[in-house]
Ligand SMILES: CCC/C=C/C(=O)SCCNC(=O)CCNC(=O)[C@H](O)C(C)(C)COP(=O)([O-])OP(=O)([O-])OC[C@H]1O[C@@H](n2cnc3c(N)ncnc32)[C@H](O)[C@@H]1OP(=O)([O-])[O-]
């Protein structure tokens with residue numbers, strides 16, 4: 552099988568300059584990986600962005616790259632109340648990107664471990680959504696929740712994360728009905744070769760996962776960033792509640808067993 556060619560960073564940039572001018576976005580996990588790439592693209596398209604994450608030094612690195620339209624708050628979304636969102640009178644876009652998990656056999660995940668992953672990837676995100684609702688509603692705003700592709704197909708080694716990600720997809724659909732003034736999406740990238748995923752899986756295992764996707768390739772940071780930006784633009788006006796899989800078709804095949 553021939554792998555689909557990966558578009559170059561410039562080929563991914565399909566939105567016109569200024570597409571997000573005068574928009575205000577909050578991006579969680581903006582100090583690394585996908586969150587940083589999304590932040591830089593939103594700023595490039597004219598938005599102002601507030602980044603959130605636990606490590607101030609990583610957010611400061613993003614600030615050095617993003618320039619004056621980026622501000623940040625160092626905080627832990629699991630352990631601190633989302634007052635920073637409730638205080639915002641107007642918000643155009645919330646990118647719920649902070650998330651993650653550890654890989655472990657189901658039998659070895661303790662109650663606290665399960666709770667930690669559910670909290671980070673579902674409960675804390677629900678609290679962020681509730682806090683952001685008035686500001687988003689004031690602007691007809693949008694929400695992009697980062698997720699995993701086809702979480703309902705079952706992922707051995709990630710039972711807690713799959714449960715949380717299926718939950719966020721259901722939450723997204725339910726809120727899309729309940730809060731019609733706000734458009735909510737789930738965006739599920741395939742394998743994006745960030746340092747974060749590199750800490751979870753060794754390179755040879757990642758290469759095997761990528762090879763087994765129908766398109767035989769990973770998803771680039773630039774692709775994810777452009778999709779998030781597009782969901783913040785008018786082109787996404789007729790979409791709400793959807794799970795959008797930008798995953799090389801990996802959601803179509805059985806997920807790799809990451810642990811026994
Ligand atoms: C891979 C496929 C595609 C996905 C890509 C990505 O997501 S890329 C993004 C990649 N980036 C990320 O994923 C980054 C984000 N991830 C994180 O920040 C953390 O992994 C966390 C929030 C999920 C847990 O944080 P924390 O440890 O501070 O939380 P805490 O102190 O509240 O609760 C601790 C409980 O959890 C237990 N436990 C912990 N590790 C393991 C383990 N390996 N084994 C078993 N158990 C484990 C620990 O034993 C304890 O329970 P106990 O012993 O008291 O009963």
Ligand SMILES: NC(=O)C1=CN([C@@H]2O[C@H](COP(=O)(O)OP(=O)(O)OC[C@H]3O[C@@H](n4cnc5c(N)ncnc54)[C@H](OP(=O)(O)O)[C@@H]3O)[C@@H](O)[C@H]2O)C=CC1
Pocket residue numbers: 579580581582583584585586603604605606607609626627628629630648649650651652671697698699700739740741742743744745746747748
């Ligand atoms: N890379 C991939 O292949 C895939 C990634 N995803 C998802 O995309 C998102 C980004 O992943 P990626 O960029 O690869 O990985 P990273 O580990 O780089 O991103 C996770 C980000 O979340 C932040 N974060 C984690 N916990 C908290 C917390 N409690 N409070 C505030 N911020 C927190 C981290 O910053 P800090 O540690 O400073 O707090 C970090 O910036 C995650 O939700 C991930 O699960 C989904 C599918 C595939």
